[in-house]
Amino acid sequence: MTEKIDFIELKTAGGLPSPKGVALKVMQLCQDENLSLRDLAQTIQGDPALAGRIIKIANYVNPNRSRPIASVTTDTLVLIGIHAVRQVVLGLSLVGNYRDGRCKLFDYEQFWSFSVAMGSAAHAICTATRVAAPAEMFNCGLMSGIGQLALVTVRPEAYCEMLSSTTDASTKVLYEAQQHQFGMTQRDMMVFMLQDWGIPKLFIDALYYHEDPLSSGYAENSRPLRITYALQLASLLARACIESEVDEALLARIKAFGQLLDIEHEQLDAIAEQTRTEWQEWCRLLDVQIRRIPVKPKPEPAPVAPVVPAEIELPASAPAEPAAPVVPLRILVASANELQCNILSKTFTPAGHKITVAQNGVQALEMIGTENPHVLIADWMLPELDGISLSKALRKLPSGDKVYTIIITQFEDERRRVEAYESGADELLRTPLNARMLTALMQVAQRYITMHSS
Secondary structure (H helix, E strand, O other): OOOOOOHHHHHHHOOOOOOOHHHHHHHHHHOOOOOOHHHHHHHHHOOHHHHHHHHHHHHHHOOOOOOOOOOOOHHHHHHHOHHHHHHHHHHHHHHHHOOOOOOOOOOHHHHHHHHHHHHHHHHHHHHHHOOOOHHHHHHHHHOOOHHHHHHHHHOHHHHHHHHHOOOOOOHHHHHHHHHHHHOOOHHHHHHHHHHHOOOOHHHHHHHHHOOOHHHHOOOOOOHHHHHHHHHHHHHHHHHHHHEOOOOHHHHHHHHHHHHHOOOOHHHHHHHHHHHHHHHHHHHHHHOOOOOOEOOOOOOOOOOOOOOOOOOOOOOOOOOOOOOOOOOOOEEEEEOOOHHHHHHHHHHHHHHOOEEEEEOOHHHHHHHHHHHOOOEEEEEOOOOOOOHHHHHHHHHOOOOHHHOEEEEEEOOOOHHHHHHHHHOOOOEEEEOOOOHHHHHHHHHHHHHHHHHHHO
16 A cells, blocks of 8 residues: 655644754754854753764864864854754754654664764765865765655654565665655655755755766766765765675775775775764764674575587577667757756767757747757756646647657656656656666657658
């Protein structure tokens, strides 16, 4: 039985993980345009446990290590940064308030143990590389799994049911199960929650793509890509902390992402050691159990296929058919999302296709007449004229039935798919965009165009 989730309904009902008590008051103060740093400092001091954790963060970024910070003052808040204070208070509040729940198959302590390890790793990486503010990256790591915690919190029984059928499943299988069960994945839920809390888009996008940084479409050596790499490396170092034995494959990935961030081998070792030390310190400070995951036994190697004796003649295979010629396509992209446009351009331009971009639906409809595209790729959430309305308008044009149309959406369920097809779309494609899927769809489009041409 599926239980589709509506974020707005959950938020209105108050069922989602959220800051409480002093943490909530701190976040409200930080949103005030007339913020008084003295009032903020006094509010934090009113919660000794929270004050102690803020002081620990402040000492991380304190340039004067000979004079450690001992209290929360206005200078302490300025040193950390108001945005960073707000984010860290949010993250630490969630650790304190959501340590257990009704989903019996979900290991809450292991969840927070990994989250704290990832926060510690992100902090250590950014202290060394300065790719982003260490305090903010600590919080990014700490809240990297907040979407999963939300699903577990609002649908504990359904999540237990799902976990019982996806034991030891890969991330991809888990996301597919979440999509089927709840109509969204934990990454989708994370985006909704972090946007609602006012976390900067730069960090939300980096968290969304950190499991597969290359799918982000970020420009090489750009700051967003380096932040995404840093979070991927933090995730790998967190795994190295919580797994009882680190295998060669994990070590190789850690080294690879260290190189992408221009981290020398000795410096990477120091970051790993700092991560482990800070992880253990934070677990003690937050009263989180240090949980380790036992290594799964490696499967037995598959038997080697027998060699066919030389004297036995095998039947000759049919000659391979010549590959179909690549047809350069005129592709109209209708999207106001710069990241989507970059991904599509980087995927299709090297193959010889011509890419034209429209920023809204009305502009796209006008450009269909001037550009005469073979393919239309439209974002469902287009301004002025959404992707569904654009697809319907396209099919009413004299040559509209010859344009291969793809609608991009953040959500994919039966209702949306039916609505897309009824509008005249040929395909509904869910974000995040996948280069292999895009390339495969262009092969379908080429056959479609060739068929209409003949």
